[in-house]
Amino acid sequence: MAETAGAQTLRRGLAILKLLARYQPGGLGVSEISRKLELNKATAVRLTRTLMEEQFVAQDAETRHYRLGPEAFAVGLAAEPNYVLQRLAAPALRSLALETGDWLFFTVRHGLEAICLSRESGDVPYPQASLRVGDRHPLGLGAGGLAILAAMPKEEAETVLTINAAEIVRRYPQLSEGALRKMLEETREQGYSVIPGSLSPGFWGIGVPVLRADGHPVAAIVLVASAIRMGAARQAVIASRLQGVSQNLMLVPSQN
Structure with missing residues (x-):
């Protein structure tokens, strides 16, 4: 035929x-x-x-x-087990976006990169330079990529950062490798990442990792808000809420 x-x-x-x-x-x-x-x-x-x-x-x-391009990765990732986590997280992220008025994102690890799978809309203006569905970034860049990297075993994280540092600095010359390492240590200490407007002026990002049962990070949840809404007290509250969503996902039986 x-x-x-x-x-x-x-x-x-x-x-x-x-x-x-x-x-x-x-x-x-x-x-x-x-x-x-x-x-x-x-x-x-x-x-x-x-x-x-x-x-x-x-x-x-x-x-x-x-x-x-981004759509090819989004389609490909839809077949991955971690996509199940994104679908399970969606109701909680949608609810939190409506409650806070901020923007919520779900990002998964894919090799040396983090790829944004979904975005829940807040009611405040959205920064044009910020994260979009399908965007790919080297692990260590952005609130999600930094949260994932910080939750990895230190030796593995060091290998990834060594590989990715040059690309991150190329994209954002204002970030030195030393600054990246400092942010990585701070994220490890506090359990969540904070990006204070260095990637999208006027907007802050907070990210927490989503872990497998063995403690290895497979994804991240990120909230993006305007700087005036991100005082120290609110940062801690937001991080706690994001960690609650992440921990609930850890309790879901494996889909693999």
């Missing part, structure tokens, strides 16, 4: 996604995609642009290479 044009286009688009998955995070240029998949260049350009429009593919502004 002959394949329809629509089925062929879908198959080629999926082939591009599978190919880029093997070349993360550097990605591939359109000529390489065309050659490896035996597509003519015009077809490769058309398909990658369509995938970009749907955010399944992103293009690096400097190298012009294509790599997987």
